[in-house]
Amino acid sequence: MDWRDTGILLSMRRHGETSAIIDVFTQRHGRHAGVVRGGASRKVAPILQPGAQLDLAWRARLEDHIGAYKVEPLRSRAAAAMGGRLALAGLNAVTALVAFALPEREAHPRLYRRTERLLDLLGQDEVWPLAYLGWELALLEETGFGLDLDRCAATGATESLIYVSPKSGRAVSREGAGEWADRMLPLPPCLRGQGPAPDDEIAQGLATTGHFLEHRLAPALGNKPLPDARARFVAAFLRAGA
Amino acid sequence: MSSNSDIDALIDLMARLPGLGPRSARRAVLHLIRKRTLLLGPLADAMRLVADTARECLNCGNVGTADICDICASHKRGTGELCVVEDVADLWAMERAGVFKGRYHVLGGTLSALDAVGPEDLRIPRLIDRVETEAVSEVILALNATVDGLTTAHYIADRLQGRVRLTSLAQGVPIGGELDYLDDGTISAALRARKEI
Numbered sequence: 001m002d003w004r005d006t007g008i009l010l011s012m013r014r015h016g017e018t019s020a021i022i023d024v025f026t027q028r029h030g031r032h033a034g035v036v037r038g039g040a041s042r043k044v045a046p047i048l049q050p051g052a053q054l055d056l057a058w059r060a061r062l063e064d065h066i067g068a069y070k071v072e073p074l075r076s077r078a079a080a081a082m083g084g085r086l087a088l089a090g091l092n093a094v095t096a097l098v099a100f101a102l103p104e105r106e107a108h109p110r111l112y113r114r115t116e117r118l119l120d121l122l123g124q125d126e127v128w129p130l131a132y133l134g135w136e137l138a139l140l141e142e143t144g145f146g147l148d149l150d151r152c153a154a155t156g157a158t159e160s161l162i163y164v165s166p167k168s169g170r171a172v173s174r175e176g177a178g179e180w181a182d183r184m185l186p187l188p189p190c191l192r193g194q195g196p197a198p199d200d201e202i203a204q205g206l207a208t209t210g211h212f213l214e215h216r217l218a219p220a221l222g223n224k225p226l227p228d229a230r231a232r233f234v235a236a237f238l239r240a241g242a
Numbered sequence: 243m244s245s246n247s248d249i250d251a252l253i254d255l256m257a258r259l260p261g262l263g264p265r266s267a268r269r270a271v272l273h274l275i276r277k278r279t280l281l282l283g284p285l286a287d288a289m290r291l292v293a294d295t296a297r298e299c300l301n302c303g304n305v306g307t308a309d310i311c312d313i314c315a316s317h318k319r320g321t322g323e324l325c326v327v328e329d330v331a332d333l334w335a336m337e338r339a340g341v342f343k344g345r346y347h348v349l350g351g352t353l354s355a356l357d358a359v360g361p362e363d364l365r366i367p368r369l370i371d372r373v374e375t376e377a378v379s380e381v382i383l384a385l386n387a388t389v390d391g392l393t394t395a396h397y398i399a400d401r402l403q404g405r406v407r408l409t410s411l412a413q414g415v416p417i418g419g420e421l422d423y424l425d426d427g428t429i430s431a432a433l434r435a436r437k438e439i
Contacts, residue, residue: 013357017260046425050389079427082392082413083434092393096355229355232397 001067002059005029006074008115010095012048014040022048022069024056025098025115030106034058034069044071050095051077051119080123087122089229089236090132094118096227097136101143101217111142129206129237130190130197136209137191145169145216147208149192152176163187164208169216185211199241206234249275301372303348303365305330319345322379326369326398328352328386336384344382347372352390353397366398373406383410387431 007026015021020039026032034056038044047054053074060067081091094115102108118135121128140146147169151158154176163172163184171192177184186204190197214226249271256267274282298304299311306312313319323344327333333346349364361367373381381402385391399408414432415424424432 011354011357046427076425076427078389079430081389082387082427082431085396088389088392088396091389092355227355228360229393232393236396 001061001063001065002057003029004055004057007032007054007056008095008098008112008119009048009050009052009054010099011050012036012039012045016040020045020048021066022071023099024054024069025102025112026056026107027109027112028107029058030108031099031102031104032058033104034060034067036069036071039071047071047073047076049076049078051081051091051122053077053116053119077119077122083123084125086125086233086236086240087128089233090128091119091122092229093132093227093233094135096229097139097213100224100227101139101221108142111138114138125240129199129202132233133190133202133205133209134193136206136213140169140209140212140217143217143220145212145220147171147191147212149187154178161187161192164191166211166215169212199237203234203238203241206237210234302346303330303350303368304333304346313345319343320377321345322377323382324369324372324376324378324380325382325384327384328391328394332384332386342382349385349394352385352388352394354390361397361401364394366401369398370401373402378406380407380409383408385410387413 005026005028007024010023010025010031012020012022015035018038018040020036021033022036022039023031023033036044036048039048048071055072055074057070058067077091081087098115114135118131121131137147147164149161149164149171151171152161152173153165153168153170155173157173157176160174161171162174163177163181164170164187165172166183166185171187172184185208187208188201188204189195190201191205191208195201210230213230218224218226253264253267253271256262256270257264262270274285295307296305297307297309299306299314300309301314302311304311304313321344323342324347325336325342325344326347326349327336328349328351330348333348336342336346347365347369349366349369351359351364353359353361353364372378383395383398385395395410402408412435414428414435415421421429
């Protein structure tokens with residue numbers, strides 16, 4: 001068995017003295033682990049930083065073996081990520097959520113492309129949080145918990161949509177919410193791709209996507225707690241905007 | 243048990259050491275046996291002694307032969323500077339350079355979301371305790387220039403913000419390094435950290 005693909009490195013851990021086991025989000029093969037011989041060496045280890053874009057050749061005797069990778073760096077994102085606190089927290093949140101949410105060896109090409117585009121924006125702090133919010137929506141969509149934000153779940157209206165139902169994940173208008181308004185999640189315009197997306201709206205959007213990550217996605221994955229890295233990114237974003 | 247199986251057992255144990263495999267372990271054991279008086283006996287004594295006395299310093303996490311290591315016990319090292327490192331090997335590297343005269347704090351790892359290593363798994367609470375109880379004027383974050391290392395540095399910086407002066411090691415061109423051979427990340431970090439001459 002062998003294939004060649006490109007991928008984004010999610011994590012690396014040492015395997016024995018000289019090798020490493022890497023977890024990569026690949027374009028056509030989804031999350032896929034493999035051994036990199038010599039991956040713990042001084043020459044190769046700096047390449048294997050989370051977020052790195054890699055050219056990968058995977059080979060194993062049987063398909064269900066972990067197999068071995070040969071890796072070539074395409075581009076490193078470590079410098080962009082390490083240049084700023086928000087970028088670093090963002091990179092950690094993305095890699096941790098992908099590893100948390102996606103099963104191994106299941107292709108998600110649309111989410112892969114979005115993740116690649118998002119990581120290429122690292123270091124551009126003025127646009128990154130909004131791009132990240134859109135990516136979390138895409139992650140929910142890809143894992144089967146997408147939000148339906150086009151029309152009101154109660155009235156069918158397409159105007160004054162300012163809430164999201166915490167149960168159904170559907171938009172709710174001001175009129176449709178009625179006396180339940182205080183139980184609704186916020187639906188800022190930026191979550192529907194509208195408006196200039198000031199920081200406070202993005203923070204509201206992150207609270208809403210965070211609710212569904214924590215109360216819908218995580219229970220479906222066996223009630224694993226959400227990775228701390230996401231909370232750290234949100235905290236870094238709120239602090240940067242304060 | 244025959245003497246051969248004793249030797250085989252020694253070879254098996256030696257082969258588990260970093261950098262040694264079965265073949266090199268056999269060579270090492272053969273060498274030790276040939277230099278029995280000069281090497282094997284003293285080595286066995288030294289290993290027994292260290293096995294009996296080696297422990298982690300209760301204060302900083304360094305490895306020593308007493309509850310409080312020599313560095314923490316030395317009054318000369320009480321400069322107010324506290325250097326935070328990931329591992330004892332990093333502490334030893336700093337000591338080899340011989341330029342840092344303060345004390346250390348060994349975290350015992352870095353934060354890692356994917357490996358589920360949180361602050362409570364490291365010696366971060368003890369670090370905060372030390373900053374509050376010892377006369378610490380500066381905390382130097384000497385962590386590896388990796389994503390995990392820098393994430394840990396930021397986390398500690400957030401926890402200690404406003405309590406003490408916080409610094410980190412510079413990143414850039416190594417001594418003897420040639421620009422042509424540096425990766426773009428290092429060049430980028432070096433350019434950001436440029437200084438006037």
